[in-house]
Amino acid sequence: xxxxxxxxxxxxxxxxxxxxxxxxxxxxxxLARVLRRLLDAGGMAKTDIDGLCLSSFTLVxxxxxxxxxxxxxxxxxxxxxxVGGACGPIALRRAARAxxxxxxxxVACIAGDTANETSFRNLVADFSSFARTAAYPYxxxxxxxxxxxxxxxxxxxxxxxxxxxxxxxxAQRANARRNPLALLRDELTLEQYLAARTIAEPLHLFDCVMxxxxxxxxxxxxxxxxxxxxxxxxxxxxxIERHNxxxxxxxxxxxxxxxxxxxxxxxxxxxxxxxxxxxxxxDYPVICMLQFEGLGLCDECAGPAFVRRHSFTIDGTWPxxxxxxxxxxxxxxxxxxxxxxxxxxxxxxxxxxxxxVANPRHALVSGFGMINYDRGLCTSAAVLGRA
Amino acid sequence: MMRLQRCAACxxxxxxxxxxxxxxxxxxIIWETANTLAACVLATxxxxxxxxxxxxxxxxxxxxxxxxxxxxxxxxxxxxxxAPGDTVQVHIGADDLLEAK
Numbered sequence: 001x002x003x004x005x006x007x008x009x010x011x012x013x014x015x016x017x018x019x020x021x022x023x024x025x026x027x028x029x030x031l032a033r034v035l036r037r038l039l040d041a042g043g044m045a046k047t048d049i050d051g052l053c054l055s056s057f058t059l060v061x062x063x064x065x066x067x068x069x070x071x072x073x074x075x076x077x078x079x080x081x082x083v084g085g086a087c088g089p090i091a092l093r094r095a096a097r098a099x100x101x102x103x104x105x106x107v108a109c110i111a112g113d114t115a116n117e118t119s120f121r122n123l124v125a126d127f128s129s130f131a132r133t134a135a136y137p138y139x140x141x142x143x144x145x146x147x148x149x150x151x152x153x154x155x156x157x158x159x160x161x162x163x164x165x166x167x168x169x170x171a172q173r174a175n176a177r178r179n180p181l182a183l184l185r186d187e188l189t190l191e192q193y194l195a196a197r198t199i200a201e202p203l204h205l206f207d208c209v210m211x212x213x214x215x216x217x218x219x220x221x222x223x224x225x226x227x228x229x230x231x232x233x234x235x236x237x238x239x240i241e242r243h244n245x246x247x248x249x250x251x252x253x254x255x256x257x258x259x260x261x262x263x264x265x266x267x268x269x270x271x272x273x274x275x276x277x278x279x280x281x282x283d284y285p286v287i288c289m290l291q292f293e294g295l296g297l298c299d300e301c302a303g304p305a306f307v308r309r310h311s312f313t314i315d316g317t318w319p320x321x322x323x324x325x326x327x328x329x330x331x332x333x334x335x336x337x338x339x340x341x342x343x344x345x346x347x348x349x350x351x352x353x354x355x356x357v358a359n360p361r362h363a364l365v366s367g368f369g370m371i372n373y374d375r376g377l378c379t380s381a382a383v384l385g386r387a
Numbered sequence: 388m389m390r391l392q393r394c395a396a397c398x399x400x401x402x403x404x405x406x407x408x409x410x411x412x413x414x415x416i417i418w419e420t421a422n423t424l425a426a427c428v429l430a431t432x433x434x435x436x437x438x439x440x441x442x443x444x445x446x447x448x449x450x451x452x453x454x455x456x457x458x459x460x461x462x463x464x465x466x467x468x469x470a471p472g473d474t475v476q477v478h479i480g481a482d483d484l485l486e487a488k
Contacts, residue, residue: 120438121439124438130403133404134403134462138463138464139434139437139445139448139464140438140442141432141434141437141438144436145434145450145462149432152432152471153430153471156430156471198435198447199434199435200432200436201432201433202432250429250460251429373462374460374462
């Protein structure tokens with residue numbers, strides 16, 4: 001069955017609590033700061049927010065429920081979305097449907113985390129029951145180990161080399177140098193990328209995101225309400241999610257996008273060639289290439305040729321991760337699942353100061369998350385359009 | 388020694404272990420025991436970084452994903468000379484960690 005369109009829905013007020021390498025604050029502080037920013041940006045009171053979508057790793061033992069009491073919200077619609085890097089487009093879907101159905105009028109979507117000396121280790125050591133028993137005991141590499149093996153398989157299947165991964169990382173750093181919100185803004189050359197220290201072969205330092213603290217958020221409401229409040233907004237042309245796709249693939253070579261991309265583009269009424277900026281989930285450059293292939297930007301196994309052909313910079317062909325992506329902005333836990341969506345909205349609203357893509361009409365955003373054992377289980381994507 | 392779960396109802400083998408068959412949802416799970424199990428190496432990495440101090444002295448650590456003839460895929464330690472495509476014999480070592488020789 002073809003999903004109903006997301007018509008009449010406004011996505012607005014992209015906000016960020018700036019990322020920091022480490023913080024003494026708890027996750028709730030970051031999430032609450034973003035809530036404050038959303039209220040300010042939307043010109044609203046807490047009582048106007050009657051829907052909440054929340055994602056965080058370090059909020060434990062709390063969930064979205066506890067957060068409502070922490071910040072004094074009384075929503076009539078509540079989504080706790082522990083889907084990691086896929087949470088942005090998924091929160092957007094849930095919020096849009098809630099507004100369309102009349103279950104909420106204004107939904108605040110928020111994701112974020114804190115970071116300290118032990119938070120990342122604690123997270124990966126006890127990430128899931130399968131990881132605890134069958135992955136982490138083997139050297140405690142965490143996601144680096146998983147993605148190293150996925151990258152190894154991808155390189156042997158497609159002929160991709162470190163230079164392809166490096167081209168993406170270097171282009172993102174060039175984009176980040178124009179983004180004051182990016183934590184990593186020093187120049188990065190391909191030579192520096194190739195000479196970096198080894199983390200988990202074939203991955204080296206600049207293939208890996210830097211964990212940090214921070215949070216992002218946006219509001220979802222009916223278009224007429226956004227107009228009434230004079231809030232600039234973008235529309236949702238299509239959105240998909242999938243979990244545990246292709247369980248019989250021995251090593252992850254594709255994600256759920258492959259199943260759902262035809263639905264996405266059909267719903268959007270445009271094709272990959274009609275988007276002016278692309279924001280993929282870049283916990284490692286190899287995963288960007290899985291998304292290029294999975295979302296139909298190029299054919300299966302054609303990722304290396306696609307990367308060779310394009311520049312991925314703000315002023316070049318296929319502007320990609322135009323704020324720098326997680327590789328240069330930092331990975332603020334679950335906010336990594338919002339970062340690309342927030343950047344796409346800023347680009348479409350003309351708010352990407354200093355790094356604005358020329359006149360974008362459509363943007364593609366994609367998410368990927370949750371290495372439960374040997375692969376990422378959650379995939380999502382959305383096509384957004386200027387209103 | 389090596390143990391793998393098999394479902395008594397549908398015959399599916401599975402790993403990581405669980406209380407329910409992930410294929411047919413039966414709870415009739417049998418542990419099959421063998422000295423070693425043959426597996427094909429799918430992908431490898433060598434860790435130069437670990438999140439646990441207890442592994443520091445062993446770095447770099449060679450790891451891989453291996454697929455048993457029975458179907459399931461396991462992450463395990465590998466000897467350094469193993470490459471993707473090789474067949475290895477997997478067992479649980481004295482330290483309770485999966486090792487391949």
